[in-house]
Amino acid sequence: MPVTSVDKDLDQLTLTIVAEFTVPVRRLWDAYVDPRQLEKFWGPPTWPATFTRHDVFPGGRSDYYMTGPDGSRACGYWEFLTVDEGRSFEVLDGFSRDDGTPDPDLPVTRMVFAFETTGTGSRLTTTSHFGSLTELEQLVEMGMEEGTREAMGQIDAVVADDDTFAPDTGTQVHYLDDTTVRFSRVLRGTPRRVWDAHHDPDLLGRWFFGPDGWTLVGCEVATEPGGTTRFEWAPEEGVEGEQFAITGQLLASDPPHREVSTEIMEGVDAPPTHNELTLTAVEGGTLLTLVITYASVDLRDTIIGTGMVDGMETGYRRLESEVLSPA
Incomplete structure (x- = not known):
């Protein structure tokens, strides 16, 4: 599995997940900014994602839904706050209703994706910032940590496929x-x-x-x-x-x-x-x-x-x- 560490900081209200890959940073970055690739791993294996919009620039937005085994959907969105090409991007990550409007009953998380070069390839550090301890515990209870582990476990196969996206x-x-x-x-x-x-x-x-x-x-x-x-x-x-x-x-x-x-x-x-x-x-x-x-x-x-x-x-x-x- 590419995930090397998971750290929950209850004082700072953060969840930090570190994953390592054997491909260059540019290849890993492209997997996140290309919706064709991102939807192959953003959802867990039993809840694949479909991105209907993916605008990777400050002020941009992404809309997606994940489809469960029974055909039910879980919808979400990103609002891009910052984008430093090839290095990092920061989003507000929220849940949405079927019509695409934000779901006010569920938390909105600020997420920072940081990409860096290593001696063997690249490292991705994903840090989620929560508004309260209650929100952190709620999302962890909903399976955020395990879902992220399962999703990242699919990235290796995506970044190994250069021909499909050339x-x-x-x-x-x-x-x-x-x-x-x-x-x-x-x-x-x-x-x-x-x-x-x-x-x-x-x-x-x-x-x-x-x-x-x-x-x-x-x-x-x-x-x-x-x-x-x-x-x-x-x-x-x-x-x-x-x-x-x-x-x-x-x-x-x-x-x-x-x-x-x-x-x-x-x-x-x-x-x-x-x-x-x-x-x-x-x-x-x-x-x-x-x-x-x-x-x-x-x-x-x-x-x-x-x-x-x-x-x-x-x-x-x-x-x-x-x-x-x-x-």
């Missing part, structure tokens, strides 16, 4: 529930460069047009929440297809980390999708995570069935070669 694995699709889908791709560039490539009309014209033979002929990018974004594409001469456009409203923006918007194809009688874009620095570039919520399963299947994922991958490969690659 930059060249292409666009990955994860169905989080019936109507929510997470698309993930590591892009070879910094979060700022990837963000700019999604918001600068000149850069968008170089990569954001799907299959070869199409052109981005209209590009309006919202700069403030409440603004409208509109993209229009047309086939080049000799290419089959009809000109079309998608439009949407920008709901929230926190450059260069996160953006929330709606999206709908013009002329189509269907509800808009709800899109959450998150950019996170990882080894080898930036993890782009796009979580899309559809109004129904039928709409989800119709849109994805158009070849959406292949089109995304074509665009991302073009983005890397035409915009992000060194001049």
Whole structure:
């Protein structure tokens, strides 16, 4: 087991868990900031986690739920207070109701995750700060210590799997529930460069047009929440297809980390999708995570069935070669 010590300090109201790993700090850090990896170990083996949101930057938030053997759910959230890339992050860790709102009947804990290099790999020290002795005892009674031990026991297998999460694995699709889908791709560039490539009309014209033979002929990018974004594409001469456009409203923006918007194809009688874009620095570039919520399963299947994922991958490969690659 990677856990080497557990210390409960009743005077300081802390629970400190130390674990050691044989991989570099960067690899261990990435396992925590990548939701695809984190959900493979954050819950105990019988209560696997699903992260529907994971924004690793100060002011960011994570939402997740753990599913028990009987199908029941235990929901939680993190609010990021500080992030020192590759070294530490600090969160408020709380419980939430099924609708995502905080559960006021259960404690909120301040947790500090500190990463450091050792002679054999890396060490993670997780310190939980409690508001009272009663809260500490309550969470320990609920299985916090044993659950953390079991969760950390799964990390070795995750960090040993480099192939699944490498930059060249292409666009990955994860169905989080019936109507929510997470698309993930590591892009070879910094979060700022990837963000700019999604918001600068000149850069968008170089990569954001799907299959070869199409052109981005209209590009309006919202700069403030409440603004409208509109993209229009047309086939080049000799290419089959009809000109079309998608439009949407920008709901929230926190450059260069996160953006929330709606999206709908013009002329189509269907509800808009709800899109959450998150950019996170990882080894080898930036993890782009796009979580899309559809109004129904039928709409989800119709849109994805158009070849959406292949089109995304074509665009991302073009983005890397035409915009992000060194001049």
